[in-house]
Amino acid sequence: MSQKGLEAQRNYPLHKKVREFFWGGWCMQTNWNYERQMNTAFMWGISNTLDRLYPEPEEDEKKKERYRASLEFFNITPQFGAFVLGLTAAMEEEYAEKPDTFDPKMITSVKTALMGPLSGVGDSLFQGTVRIIAMSIGISLAQQGSILGPILAMLISFAVSFPITWFGAKLGYTKGQELIRQISESNLMDKLMYGCSVAGLMVVGGMAATLVNVTTPLTYGKTLVVQEILDGIMPKMLPLALTGLMYYLVKKGVHPIVIVIACFVVGIILNYFGILAAA
């Protein structure tokens, strides 16, 4: 039936297909909505594949079915979205080739199964590790008045984001299913998470100790300077304690806006009474 479409899809140059998945990944949040999150962007990313696979007017019912399937709930770290798009396109091709034996539910279930683990690794890698390392380096340079700071921060970000999206798209399309099997057999996700968490957590620890400082101007008489006592026990004790306190509040599920407003109110009060000061 859809022999013509299948041929068109197979003859379409690989790098052009990869380019579609690449931009589909980067444009993953164009219409972020509370109902199905990144669903319409996923549809946009896979749409050209579907258009090629089902070109004839009499195939419209099938095409509509696939479009609807692409509009189901979806969420992913954008850079990894390209991988999922490539993999989905490969499966759509398989379904168009063997509509009687290939169960299209498989496409949805693979998509759904990938969302959680890929987003977990993706957010840790891009936002939790690459971003904070790039920005930490950028901040140190910018504080010295060097424009190299922001430039370097962007170069680092780009150098990680671009190849992962591009080769993710290519791998997803050319050997996605095989890759998924290998990944689950080799625990690659867990390993990646582990590496990211070591680097990310160490940098966050370093950030807590260096980025911002809070000290106490409290004194009793002339000899007892509280900050000196604290420094004697351990340097940067107050920042560590404050990070711990905030962690407790985050874990309690206090709303971010409440915490931010409270920070400023408490900040003004504690500063006025000379209990804490920004240093």
Next chain:
Amino acid sequence: MLFKAIIVGLIAVFARIDSRMLGRLNFERPLITCTLVGLFLGDVKVGLLVGAQMEMVSLGFMSIGASGFDMNMGSIAGCALVILTGAKIETALAIATPMTLLITLIETAASVVRISMTHMIDNYVDKSEYKKAKLVDIFWGPMLYAVCTFVPVFMAVYLGADVINAIVNAVPQFVLDGITLGANLVAFFGFAMLLSVMINKKNAIFFFFGFAIAAYSGLSLTAIAIISIIMAVLFYQIKYGDGSLQLSSNGQADDYDELEDDLDD
């Protein structure tokens, strides 16, 4: 002033589009956007300093899914107003915070519109009008984000300078100092948010490791970043590598498998 406000508004739109159509490349971060604002308004030095300051406060903030709470747009307006009014760098924080709340409100309203846009796309697909469905996603989606970003940032910069001058003159110094302290507290909240995503009982030690190195050595964050990457590779090899670095295996099953492999060889 009109022209400058438009430029700053467009920088904000670019920053918003970064996470929408460039896979969040980090152009949206205050360090980058404030530098751009500085470049276009003719004071790169202040732009860099405000950018570094705002970046420090908000570095921990993670935008995962719905919780779109970030200070990125507020930082842009804050930086522009600091440059235009010649106010102190700390003032940027005092401007960015209410701006952030305002933009979060606008975004919440826009998210309701986006649900109906999603339904529009459903309807177009039902009617086999695929081109229109795609257009809503790739054009009107980002357009809505752009408008919801441009308008508040433009208005703040266009109308804000006089207001900011009046406020800065009226507000006593202790309040401004208190806001700086508050901003530092917000930074710790950011670190805590990052931690809550990554930390568990087994890896918590690495947070304290990084903290201890930085606190006792006084090394810069760049140095810590490089050390942490080396440590990540090292510990990865200890845990998963097959070389001599491997310490004891976690489970007995692993030991058993290795023995089996050896026997097969």
